[in-house]
Amino acid sequence: MPTNVGSDAVAMLPEILVFVGGLLVLVGGSFLPRERQWLSRLVTGIVLVGAVAVSVWGLSQGERMVFSSSFAVDTATGVARVIALVATLLVVLMASDEFAGHPRESETYALLLFATAGVTVLAGASDLMLLAVGFLLASIPLYGLIGLLRLPGSAEAALKTYLMGALFGIVLLFGVTILYGVAGETTYVRLDERLSGAPQAAVTVGVVAVLAGLMFKAGAVPAHFWVPDAAQGTSGTAAAFLTTVPKIGALVAAYRLVSALPDTVAWPLLIAVLAVASMTLGNLAAYTQSDPRRLLGWSTVSQVGYLLVPVAVAGRSDLALPSLLLYLAGYTTTNIAAFAVTTAVPQRRDLASYRGMSRSSPWLAAALLVALLGLLGTPPTAVVVGKLTTATAAWDGGQQWLAVAVLANTLVSLFYYLRWIIPVYRPGAAGERLAPGSFAPLPWSSSVAVVAAALSVVIGLGAGLLLPLFAGAALA
Amino acid sequence: MLSVIVFLPLVVAVGLLSATWLADSMARWLFLAATLVEVVLVGIVWAGYHDPGTGRLAYQEQVPWIPGVSSSYHVGVDGLSLPLVAMTVVVFAAGAVYALRERDRPRLQAALFLFLEGVSLGLFVSADLIVFFVFFDLSIVAMYFSIAGWGQGDAARSAMKFFLYTFLGSLALLLGFIGLYVAADPHTFDMVELARATPLAGSPVAGALVLAAILLGLAVKTPTFPFHTWLPSAHTDAPAIGSLVLAAVLLKMGTYGFVRIAMPMLPQAWQAWAPVIIVIGVISVLYGALVALAQTDLKRMIAYTSVNHMGYIVLAVGVAGVISRDTEQARAVAVTGAVTQMVSHGLVTGALFLLAGVMRDRTGSYDIREYGGLAAVAPRYIGLFAVAAFASLGLPALSGFIAEFQVFTGSVAVVPVTAVALLGILITAALFLRALQAVFTGTTRGLSVDFTDLRPSETWSAGLLLALSLFVGVLPRPLLDVIEPAAHTVVGLVGR
Numbered sequence: 027m028p029t030n031v032g033s034d035a036v037a038m039l040p041e042i043l044v045f046v047g048g049l050l051v052l053v054g055g056s057f058l059p060r061e062r063q064w065l066s067r068l069v070t071g072i073v074l075v076g077a078v079a080v081s082v083w084g085l086s087q088g089e090r091m092v093f094s095s096s097f098a099v100d101t102a103t104g105v106a107r108v109i110a111l112v113a114t115l116l117v118v119l120m121a122s123d124e125f126a127g128h129p130r131e132s133e134t135y136a137l138l139l140f141a142t143a144g145v146t147v148l149a150g151a152s153d154l155m156l157l158a159v160g161f162l163l164a165s166i167p168l169y170g171l172i173g174l175l176r177l178p179g180s181a182e183a184a185l186k187t188y189l190m191g192a193l194f195g196i197v198l199l200f201g202v203t204i205l206y207g208v209a210g211e212t213t214y215v216r217l218d219e220r221l222s223g224a225p226q227a228a229v230t231v232g233v234v235a236v237l238a239g240l241m242f243k244a245g246a247v248p249a250h251f252w253v254p255d256a257a258q259g260t261s262g263t264a265a266a267f268l269t270t271v272p273k274i275g276a277l278v279a280a281y282r283l284v285s286a287l288p289d290t291v292a293w294p295l296l297i298a299v300l301a302v303a304s305m306t307l308g309n310l311a312a313y314t315q316s317d318p319r320r321l322l323g324w325s326t327v328s329q330v331g332y333l334l335v336p337v338a339v340a341g342r343s344d345l346a347l348p349s350l351l352l353y354l355a356g357y358t359t360t361n362i363a364a365f366a367v368t369t370a371v372p373q374r375r376d377l378a379s380y381r382g383m384s385r386s387s388p389w390l391a392a393a394l395l396v397a398l399l400g401l402l403g404t405p406p407t408a409v410v411v412g413k414l415t416t417a418t419a420a421w422d423g424g425q426q427w428l429a430v431a432v433l434a435n436t437l438v439s440l441f442y443y444l445r446w447i448i449p450v451y452r453p454g455a456a457g458e459r460l461a462p463g464s465f466a467p468l469p470w471s472s473s474v475a476v477v478a479a480a481l482s483v484v485i486g487l488g489a490g491l492l493l494p495l496f497a498g499a500a501l502a
Numbered sequence: 503m504l505s506v507i508v509f510l511p512l513v514v515a516v517g518l519l520s521a522t523w524l525a526d527s528m529a530r531w532l533f534l535a536a537t538l539v540e541v542v543l544v545g546i547v548w549a550g551y552h553d554p555g556t557g558r559l560a561y562q563e564q565v566p567w568i569p570g571v572s573s574s575y576h577v578g579v580d581g582l583s584l585p586l587v588a589m590t591v592v593v594f595a596a597g598a599v600y601a602l603r604e605r606d607r608p609r610l611q612a613a614l615f616l617f618l619e620g621v622s623l624g625l626f627v628s629a630d631l632i633v634f635f636v637f638f639d640l641s642i643v644a645m646y647f648s649i650a651g652w653g654q655g656d657a658a659r660s661a662m663k664f665f666l667y668t669f670l671g672s673l674a675l676l677l678g679f680i681g682l683y684v685a686a687d688p689h690t691f692d693m694v695e696l697a698r699a700t701p702l703a704g705s706p707v708a709g710a711l712v713l714a715a716i717l718l719g720l721a722v723k724t725p726t727f728p729f730h731t732w733l734p735s736a737h738t739d740a741p742a743i744g745s746l747v748l749a750a751v752l753l754k755m756g757t758y759g760f761v762r763i764a765m766p767m768l769p770q771a772w773q774a775w776a777p778v779i780i781v782i783g784v785i786s787v788l789y790g791a792l793v794a795l796a797q798t799d800l801k802r803m804i805a806y807t808s809v810n811h812m813g814y815i816v817l818a819v820g821v822a823g824v825i826s827r828d829t830e831q832a833r834a835v836a837v838t839g840a841v842t843q844m845v846s847h848g849l850v851t852g853a854l855f856l857l858a859g860v861m862r863d864r865t866g867s868y869d870i871r872e873y874g875g876l877a878a879v880a881p882r883y884i885g886l887f888a889v890a891a892f893a894s895l896g897l898p899a900l901s902g903f904i905a906e907f908q909v910f911t912g913s914v915a916v917v918p919v920t921a922v923a924l925l926g927i928l929i930t931a932a933l934f935l936r937a938l939q940a941v942f943t944g945t946t947r948g949l950s951v952d953f954t955d956l957r958p959s960e961t962w963s964a965g966l967l968l969a970l971s972l973f974v975g976v977l978p979r980p981l982l983d984v985i986e987p988a989a990h991t992v993v994g995l996v997g998r
Binding site: 345348388399404405406410411414415417418421422426429430433434436437440441444448451489490493494496497 | 522566567568569570571573632635636637639640643647650651658662665666669670673674676677680681683684689
């Protein structure tokens with residue numbers, strides 16, 4: 027296949043734009059005085075908005091493979107790009123509270139942009155080599171991001187994430203090596219035929235290793251240990267980002283990978299087991315948490331479990347890919363709304379301290395309610411539509427027990443989401459005067475929380491318009 | 503028209519929620535005005551209603567919603583849903599009258615209950631399983647906040663229990679809905695099409711599993727034995743109008759699901775499992791009555807009679823699945839009785855809960871042992887309470903009689919052994935008479951001293967419901983004319 031570098035580069039314009047934007051912010055930021063760092067925030071915002079616009083334009087340009095079939099420019103990539111970029115934009119807006127005037131402000135934005143570029147590369151990668159590149163590009167900035175704000179727990183969180191990331195990165199490379207060794211090929215297009223004749227044990231080991239690496243990015247079992255610590259220990263901005271955006275790339279990448287595998291590998295069962303393990307473990311562990319961020323951290327582990335369900339029925343149900351993308355869109359907005367609430371009131375690090383919030387800051391409380399009920403899966407937010415289509419896809423794909431597992435776990439998750447909602451809607455403790463504004467929520471995070479919560483409802487109600495669009499996402 | 507009825511309360515609720523400057527009294531009157539407008543609108547719908555016939559709905563509206571999974575915003579009414587829609591708007595109007603005396607955050611309460619009204623109406627008119635599910639879930643959330651926010655006693659715990667049980671039910675329902683969707687060819691969530699296609703007719707095992715999931719969901723919400731344990735605590739700790747809506751409207755969502763979803767869409771499985779359903783119905787009747795007899799807490803007692811009353815409905819719809827020659831008429835009578843019972847129970851038990859709420863308001867106690875000789879100090883109270891109690895135990899000339907008479911006529915004709923459930927009526931009669939005797943007769947003592955008689959808002963709210971019960975009891979034709987064709991349709995669908 028001839029490579030036309032010019033037009034191929036245009037197809038990857040969003041990634042290029044975001045990466046170059048990251049460089050610009052990094053270099054430019056070092057020349058800016060501290061009180062003028064808002065300029066780099068502005069540049070970051072413009073880069074992201076521009077990249078969203080280019081991605082939307084790219085969605086209308088038809089599907090094709092670029093750079094010798096190593097990167098797929100199709101609906102799945104396009105949608106993943108839009109979700110990831112919008113999510114990063116929301117996170118950057120949130121960061122305005124936490125990082126305005128901070129000595130590391132520009133660096134934070136640069137790291138966010140690099141990681142986002144890595145995530146979108148991951149989402150479109152159709153070649154094992156590019157998958158590894160995307161993995162590293164999406165992971166390494168995260169380590170810095172977690173440790174950047176020197177909070178008491180952030181050093182431990184960064185170290186833990188780094189060690190886990192290094193380990194699973196090596197495992198991923200190991201898997202890529204094995205698959206390349208037995209197939210003599212790294213492009214997904216030819217992986218199917220080459221692997222079907224290869225020794226099955228080697229193929230299985232390779233696939234498991236590559237998937238394990240992706241599970242680290244997604245924050246799913248068995249590579250989930252870093253998630254709650256990072257969510258709790260680092261800044262709210264970084265926590266919101268790393269529990270949301272990397273999952274988009276990892277899950278779409280996992281979907282692409284399993285779609286390219288021959289039927290000789292029993293990957294549906296493997297993914298299904300990982301899905302059930304993630305949702306169950308995440309839910310049970312979230313049970314006893316009293317720190318809202320740690321609770322959300324475990325909740326994201328369980329959400330990845332639900333998100334893995336459509337991957338487990340990839341190719342067996344027409345609904346699998348659209349429902350994965352819809353769930354990703356819903357999860358992203360809802361999860362960011364929940365994290366934005368915690369960064370709006372950063373000093374409240376205990377569920378009980380949210381008592382009386384509904385009186386003092388009704389809009390923020392409403393955003394939290396929508397976000398938590400949304401994560402739980404109550405209409406009319408986006409996640410419930412995602413859960414519905416996901417369970418339907420599982421049933422349709424012949425995995426009825428997965429649909430049952432999704433719904434049973436949803437019931438279990440009710441407990442801990444309610445544990446947070448209850449204090450919010452209780453009157454303040456006797457003696458504590460709750461004048462309006464006594465929560466003093468920070469302005470940017472509050473706005474992001476309300477906007478993201480509203481967005482999740484809009485996606486839920488507008489799911490009818492999105493689903494056919496996503497359904498066009500046949501894998502190239 | 504139906505969309506206006508569903509969304510008007512929601513719009514007013516949002517308005518009330520955002521109007522933080524609104525005076526409390528204005529909020530209360532706005533609540534009442536909105537519910538009265540709803541009554542008028544439903545009156546117009548009722549006046550223009552003609553039976554749409556098998557497989558059709560009146561006042562249909564359909565807009566594609568999630569075409570990817572063939573789900574549309576599809577609403578319509580027929581003889582099964584219209585009576586419940588009418589009952590719902592009346593109950594909410596009565597609740598609004600009662601709430602005229604509310605002092606605890608009346609604006610928020612009005613918003614919450616208007617939201618609940620819109621959601622409940624939306625559920626009864628929906629003709630798409632996903633729309634049904636959405637409204638089903640939203641009703642749970644709204645009721646949770648009603649109990650947790652305005653309840654008494656151990657309200658947080660009761661509200662949690664309520665949420666957990668009914669949320670479990672809603673997830674089981676969803677599972678069943680997905681099963682129906684996947685089995686249907688072409689895949690669809692549309693109720694009318696699913697009832698026409700009966701997707702799982704050919705596979706008894708899958709049909710039984712899907713029916714089991716749907717039955718579990720509905721049985722929790724109804725509730726029937728053995729899923730009723732959330733009900734007494736939720737009622738005891740809920741505020742008066744919360745109990746009113748919970749008993750009158752939310753419980754009907756379960757029983758309505760039987761006739762709207764389970765029976766028409768899974769007729770073969772329903773026939774196969776009819777004996778089990780009948781047994782559960784009979785147990786609910788007897789168990790609910792017996793446990794109610796043992797209560798000393800008035801509100802718990804009424805809550806258990808709800809289990810008993812819902813048992814009659816389950817019994818009747820179970821009987822409709824026992825197919826034999828020459829009993830079609832009797833089965834239709836049973837189903838008509840079941841739907842009538844849904845309306846009747848809403849009116850009568852709603853009134854009983856409002857009157858029990860008065861007791862709480864005056865003295866803070868529901869314990870019937872602490873009262874005595876109340877008749878001397880509160881004649882209006884005892885008058886209404888006695889009427890409500892007699893209506894509840896099925897005295898002729900009140901709506902309960904019309905309903906239960908038809909349930910038993912139909913049931914005993916088809917399955918004679920169900921006559922044992924008649925014992926339930928006997929026990930209910932005994933327990934109500936015992937409670938009346940304990941609270942109202944004898945010398946005035948205990949908490950009865952200084953008990954203020956009913957205030958106008960209380961008299962009007964409970965009186966309105968009981969007057970309608972009396973109307974249905976004396977002149978049942980207008981109601982039965984609507985229900986009977988639909989009951990025949992359902993029996994025809996189950997008999998396939």
